[in-house]
Amino acid sequence: MSEQHVVVIGGGFGGLQLVNDLKGAGLRITLVDRRNHHLFQPLLYQVATTILSTSEIAWPIRHLYSDRQDVTTLLGEVVGVDTAVKEVSLRSGMTQRYDTLVLATGATHAYFGRDDWEPVAPGLKTLEDATTIRRRVLLAFERAETEADPAVRDALLTFTIVGAGPTGVELAGIIAELASKTLPREFRNIDTGKTRVVLVEAGPRVLPTFAEELSAYASKALTELGVELHIGERVMECTAEGVETSEGFISSRTIVWAAGVQASPAAKWLDVPADRAGRVIVETDLTAPGLPDVFVVGDTASVIQESGAPVPGIAPAAKQQGAYVAKVILARLAGKPALPPFRYRHQGSLATIGQSAAIIDFGRIKLKGWIAWWIWGIAHIYFLIGTRSRFAVAWSWLWIYLSGQHSARLITQKETMRDDDRK
Amino acid sequence: MSEQHVVVIGGGFGGLQLVNDLKGAGLRITLVDRRNHHLFQPLLYQVATTILSTSEIAWPIRHLYSDRQDVTTLLGEVVGVDTAVKEVSLRSGMTQRYDTLVLATGATHAYFGRDDWEPVAPGLKTLEDATTIRRRVLLAFERAETEADPAVRDALLTFTIVGAGPTGVELAGIIAELASKTLPREFRNIDTGKTRVVLVEAGPRVLPTFAEELSAYASKALTELGVELHIGERVMECTAEGVETSEGFISSRTIVWAAGVQASPAAKWLDVPADRAGRVIVETDLTAPGLPDVFVVGDTASVIQESGAPVPGIAPAAKQQGAYVAKVILARLAGKPALPPFRYRHQGSLATIGQSAAIIDFGRIKLKGWIAWWIWGIAHIYFLIGTRSRFAVAWSWLWIYLSGQHSARLITQKETMRDDDRK
Incomplete structure (x- = not known):
């Protein structure tokens, strides 16, 4: 097969948006996550406080893509990335060769x-x-x-x-x-x-x-x-x-x-510079420095806005980054010129009290x-x-x-x- | 207080039926369970097979009795019963003196x-x-x-x-x-x-x-x-x-x-005879042999019907036994003559295939x-x-x-x- 292989690590907001937006592009996509489910983190505190059940805010990732024959879902944990041969290693011993890699592995406390x-x-x-x-x-x-x-x-x-x-x-x-x-x-x-x-x-x-x-x-x-x-x-x-x-x-x-908050160890896997919270300091097109085929989005990426403020670690920001990377991949595939740099549009901040x-x-x-x-x-x-x-x-x-x-x-x-x- | 203290161990079908039926009797009731919830076991297989969520078939026991000022709910595990001084010991070190004890502690695999x-x-x-x-x-x-x-x-x-x-x-x-x-x-x-x-x-x-x-x-x-x-x-x-x-x-x-199926160790706590599955071989009024103030119901009790067949270990049987024991307790409280022996009415057996x-x-x-x-x-x-x-x-x-x-x-x-x- 001559089709390009896009490997996406992480089925959070950024990873899913990317996979959704690559629909019909004729790519072969492999989506890897440590969990079998996408989690709606903004409501997680309601599970912790007895309001919602776990199954109300989580969905099996593979079910979301049952209709997408171009998407293969794998339950697995990344332990390393070899950027020289373009290969991701999973804990199970399995490896995945990629043409394009997107790391959307999130953060932990x-x-x-x-x-x-x-x-x-x-x-x-x-x-x-x-x-x-x-x-x-x-x-x-x-x-x-x-x-x-x-x-x-x-x-x-x-x-x-x-x-x-x-x-x-x-x-x-x-x-x-x-x-x-x-x-x-x-x-x-x-x-x-x-x-x-x-x-x-x-x-x-x-x-x-x-x-x-x-x-x-x-x-x-x-x-x-x-x-x-x-x-x-x-x-x-x-x-x-x-x-x-x-x-x-x-x-x-x-x-x-x-x-x-501490970012996942994506910077260590790639051996690229990170900020204090461990986030990869990405280029303006969200690629890792010196690795044009590796994108980093969401809580794993450190992106500075024109105002000098960092892009916040919230779901809408991750989604916008996932959507942007999909556009970059599609533009490259079509041989179009490079897109303008990623720009974050803040839609608002919300919090509930009781x-x-x-x-x-x-x-x-x-x-x-x-x-x-x-x-x-x-x-x-x-x-x-x-x-x-x-x-x-x-x-x-x-x-x-x-x-x-x-x-x-x-x-x-x-x-x-x-x-x-x-x- | 001169009111009698009824201690019920186990918030399954038998225990809850008993507590429900003692409403308004002027008794002081303490309901102890190892879990904080009553579980609707007949649908448990649907949680195991991804159909239902845990919170759909389980309810916090203390919520069920929030309106019953005569009922105190305790989360605790029984480790022994001293029938001489009429006292139940919990793992936490707490003890509960009882006038009447009902063991409805169920069975395990x-x-x-x-x-x-x-x-x-x-x-x-x-x-x-x-x-x-x-x-x-x-x-x-x-x-x-x-x-x-x-x-x-x-x-x-x-x-x-x-x-x-x-x-x-x-x-x-x-x-x-x-x-x-x-x-x-x-x-x-x-x-x-x-x-x-x-x-x-x-x-x-x-x-x-x-x-x-x-x-x-x-x-x-x-x-x-x-x-x-x-x-x-x-x-x-x-x-x-x-x-x-x-x-x-x-x-x-x-x-x-x-x-x-193996019954909970109620027979050991009471030091009374048990059948092969560990169930207490109770008297016809569901009391433990020689212990007229101790009742045993549900999967913990071995009850033989007139036909010679054992009462099955299913929810309706436990409920009937809980209801019967409530009647016995109320009759004793009112100074009425002893009730006729417990008699199981089989309402039917159900099973689903897919x-x-x-x-x-x-x-x-x-x-x-x-x-x-x-x-x-x-x-x-x-x-x-x-x-x-x-x-x-x-x-x-x-x-x-x-x-x-x-x-x-x-x-x-x-x-x-x-x-x-x-x-």
Whole structure:
């Protein structure tokens, strides 16, 4: 076969957009991911907080391309790239020769050199992370219900979230509502209304990427939900007992890490320069430096806008990059001249605070409150894949709205009531 | 407080029926379960086979009793019962004094002394079991897609189910349909239509508790779905490579155990006689021998009917026993004379074969085919708890009916493509 082989690593927003846009191009495409599913990460915090089920925000990648005979889906983990012979190595020992390689391998949470904090302060990037956090949160209430020592009980009923970006704010808001609205009538020995939700942020305000007025609104809305804001406090230590910050110790048995991001090791595979977060510093056409057949998109790429600000690590940016790379590949295939450099168009920033307020920053237009929440909700349902998921998520939200009851309050996996599970 | 304390261990069908029926009796009730959820076990095989999500068939127990101020729910695992001082010990160290104790702790799968088979041949009793089986089944197809050795590929595409009771028949039917109907268009290197699903049964026919004509119909329906029936074959050995039966070796990388049942260790806690499956041989009023304040119900109890046949280990039997014990407790509380012995009323046996056929044995009336399937489906939706679940399950089934696509095809938990995960 003379057809070109495009190997795409990563079935996130960037990778899928690219594969979608290469439809009908007569290319042979191989899409490799470590997971069998595409994950709608913007709603992952709702799985962690018992609102949605895992299957509502994840889809088997190979099903998405069942009609695309040009696309082969492989479950596999990349361990290296040989750019000299143009070959990707997978952990299984399999290799894939490519004509064009696109790395869209995303990012994971980072502990700034303190990876030993991960067992006590899990982050939120995968479905397993979400069910781990869900289990810890629910188990903390269960343990508090049977705990005789008031100090331990208080520590069990204190939830600390590190990092007040959108994920941290969203987690804090829902956990506070879970404790104050959903759970109180179900416990006999504890008052879940006295739960402390502590949001720790090293920067000067919550949601630092939003306009100051929206950030101020979010602070107020969080405070009204009962979230304690610890702004300008740096985390010094995380243990099974709590969080030591620059201002003191927070006795807290449940910690969630929403602070840092580290790119996947694409720069190491390619042996090219990376920024501090490990992102490949790409050329203006999103190729890796000196490797015109290797593109890097999404959270794995460091792209600087004309304004000097970096392109944010959000789904729309990854999609735009995937679409751009598809155009570059098609132009090359057609022998057309090079495209102008990639340019990011910011469509807006969104964040929710609990289940009735949100903020949206469209640049000139700024929205807050329940109007913003409805726009946020409709936009997210729109961006889900397929009728089934849209229907299922809308139904889950409607049900919570009507009944006040969260539908995914299951403690699963091997962890039990034993106290040694966090060691 | 002078109110009597009823301690119920186990939030399955028997335990919940009992607690429901004690409403308004002025008792203090403590309901203890190892899990935070009640599980609708009759549909668990559908979670294992990617049809339903975990949250569609499980409900947080404490939510079910949020309105019942007389009920305290505890997440905890029983490690012993001191019948002399009437006290239950939990693993956490907590104890519960009781006036009346009801053990409804269910059963687990049993390997007839070969517990070493469990890692390669998981059974199906919990949500974790279901997601484990789902992961193994989906990973087998993924591995086959990238496997170069034809013999290994064939072994990966061979699924063996041990035991042709309702669970084994249901698993075999859905896995066969998954391979022949849902997956074929999604793979490029393998033909999932050539998948072998092998059902091994030591007894003389499938579904031995059903009438022979229904059993024969089930055999025919399974064969039409492509399931290979190995009837009258005993399993001699299970390994990561396959199943050795009395007739030969089946090279099969995925094995599911649906053969044996072992009761929870209630008989040991009470130090009373048990039958071969570990069930407490109860008195005619469902009390443990010599312990008039301790009742045992459901899969933990061995009850013989007037006909000499044992009461089957199914949900309706557990519910009837829970309801009976509630009546006995209420009669004692009111100082009324003892009730007549427990009598089991068999309402019928149901089993499905794939997603369009079922058999129902009402005794005199026997149904099969799609009419039976519809009755089965409506009955199961009716018995689910709450509007949300009924709606969600009906929607999932309708979606599969309309689109042919299963909605819960996620590979989750830590297992990856590595081959060492089963060692």
